[in-house]
Amino acid sequence: MAQLGILQRNELQAQGKYSVELKHVSKSYGETEIYTDLHFQLLRGTFVALVGPIGSGKTTMLNMFAGLERPTSGTILVMGQDITRMPEDALGEFRARTVGLVPQVQTLIPELTVRENVELPLFFAKVDQDDRQRKVDYVLEKVGIRGEAKRMVSTLSVGEKQMVSFARGMVNDPPILLLDEPTEALDPLMAEVILGLLRGDNLTLGRTVFVTTHDRRVTELARKTLRVKKKIP
Amino acid sequence: MSRGVTLQEGQLLARSLNVSKSTHLVVATLAAAVAANAAAAIQLIGLLGQISLLALIFVTLALGTSAISTDIYTRSGQTIANLRSIGASRRSLSSAVFFSVIGYGIAGSALGAGLGAALGVAMGGQGGAVTVVVAVLGVILASSAAAAAGVYAGVRRTWRN
Numbered sequence: 001m002a003q004l005g006i007l008q009r010n011e012l013q014a015q016g017k018y019s020v021e022l023k024h025v026s027k028s029y030g031e032t033e034i035y036t037d038l039h040f041q042l043l044r045g046t047f048v049a050l051v052g053p054i055g056s057g058k059t060t061m062l063n064m065f066a067g068l069e070r071p072t073s074g075t076i077l078v079m080g081q082d083i084t085r086m087p088e089d090a091l092g093e094f095r096a097r098t099v100g101l102v103p104q105v106q107t108l109i110p111e112l113t114v115r116e117n118v119e120l121p122l123f124f125a126k127v128d129q130d131d132r133q134r135k136v137d138y139v140l141e142k143v144g145i146r147g148e149a150k151r152m153v154s155t156l157s158v159g160e161k162q163m164v165s166f167a168r169g170m171v172n173d174p175p176i177l178l179l180d181e182p183t184e185a186l187d188p189l190m191a192e193v194i195l196g197l198l199r200g201d202n203l204t205l206g207r208t209v210f211v212t213t214h215d216r217r218v219t220e221l222a223r224k225t226l227r228v229k230k231k232i233p
Numbered sequence: 234m235s236r237g238v239t240l241q242e243g244q245l246l247a248r249s250l251n252v253s254k255s256t257h258l259v260v261a262t263l264a265a266a267v268a269a270n271a272a273a274a275i276q277l278i279g280l281l282g283q284i285s286l287l288a289l290i291f292v293t294l295a296l297g298t299s300a301i302s303t304d305i306y307t308r309s310g311q312t313i314a315n316l317r318s319i320g321a322s323r324r325s326l327s328s329a330v331f332f333s334v335i336g337y338g339i340a341g342s343a344l345g346a347g348l349g350a351a352l353g354v355a356m357g358g359q360g361g362a363v364t365v366v367v368a369v370l371g372v373i374l375a376s377s378a379a380a381a382a383g384v385y386a387g388v389r390r391t392w393r394n
Binding site for chain 2: 066068088089092093095096097101103107108109111112116119120121123124125129168
């Protein structure tokens with residue numbers, strides 16, 4: 001069973017509003033227990049890092065926040081909405097509007113261009129064409145890949161794909177940004193670019209950023225660090 | 234399943250799921266082949282034979298298009314998971330495949346039925362012009378409905394699994 005650090009209760013009460021709330025959440029795969037009776041909250045607008053050994057369930061936690069995996073028991077509220085009991089299609093719309101996900105494994109669509117990949121979440125969030133154009137241009141510019149907009153994703157390097165993935169996660173201006181090992185497998189230069197984006201206020205200010213990482217440079221940016229202490233047997 | 238996806242979104246999703254020109258061609262030629270044979274034969278047989286023939290068209294095309302739509306989803310399992318992680322719903326994914334495929338089914342049916350009707354007349358079909366037109370419309374309707382039912386059944390089966 002993994003254990004997590006808990007945010008200070010008085011700090012939570014001072015803010016009063018949470019982006020993510022876990023209420024007695026347990027998660028297991030068959031007989032293997034991943035988390036047992038987790039009960040904590042994340043303040044809106046905070047930058048939280050989750051660290052721990054490989055295979056300790058960090059990605060599972062991230063996926064539960066995104067509604068991609070459901071807990072075995074307990075309740076998860078994201079921006080006040082109970083996602084543990086939300087029907088699948090409603091969950092899809094919720095994700096499109098609320099969560100920006102930058103997964104560790106590349107999930108871009110190789111048959112589409114950079115622009116089309118970044119634009120996809122906006123379709124699912126029912127954003128009209130003019131807004132789509134504006135938002136995609138803005139985020140490509142901010143991430144520094146506007147010049148690559150027409151390239152097919154299949155022709156990009158690992159680092160460039162990570163930038164596109166980051167842009168796709170940010171494009172809908174989500175209140176919650178979930179990043180899974182964002183600097184893993186990147187060369188130092190590309191990792192520095194990602195770190196620069198996380199440092200910069202214009203992309204992360206005002207939103208909850210939850211990141212799983214092994215990278216000390218990322219944890220140093222975080223306001224809080226949660227630790228998964230034990231590896232799953 | 235008719236709502237929830239715009240044309241542009243549908244095209245992007247269909248490309249993401251590898252619904253290619255080859256897929257469209259398979260659907261169109263399958264529908265055309267069945268409709269052509271039926272439209273020719275329907276002019277040469279009695280009422281009972283015509284009803285049996287329309288039922289056969291329906292079953293054949295529905296099975297074929299169901300297999301095609303199932304194949305699209307099973308080939309694209311990882312892509313579907315990726316799209317769902319950024320907000321795609323079952324409805325939008327289903328609609329994208331449905332509308333991407335069904336148009337070619339209808340077009341193939343219409344083309345095949347036209348060719349089959351001409352062939353039936355050339356082979357000495359007994360009906361007048363009105364009868365031929367009614368037969369052609371019946372074949373197009375049956376094959377289009379079959380294609381739609383098949384694609385829909387394939388989608389449903391995939392989500393159930």
